[in-house]
Amino acid sequence: MIQEKRFLVNSMLGSLVTWLRILGYDTKYWKGDDKEMIEIAKKEGRIILTKDKGVVRSAERGGIPVLNLSNSNIPEALAKIAETFEIDLEFDGNRTRCPICNTPLKSYDSRWLCGRCGKEYWIGSHWADISKKLSEARKIYLRSKS
């Protein structure tokens, strides 16, 4: 099993938060102060994902793993994260998290329930789009490895 990675994503990359949580990664969304963001990443052992060059520099100075994601295309961004930090781009229903509140979901009867915010998920019409984007991300990732 791939070692558990935890992320801290700043507000410029909002939709990425949802994707990382769907893939089961503990991901915090940060809208506040940059300096505080660096401190939280350090304290909680999180990888910073950002578009902000200033944040990249501060993270590097503080010895915090950071990735500058200038491209906001989701499959490309996910592939880049996988190249750098070896995240798993395959959906696993046993380790997925609530896209809204980051809580690990409990699965039952081919549905998933969030014990914190009460939201329920199932494989519906949006699923085709999710699995298409993930397979695009895997293709880009494999291409980069060859």
Ligand SMILES: [Zn+2]
């Ligand atoms: Zn939730």
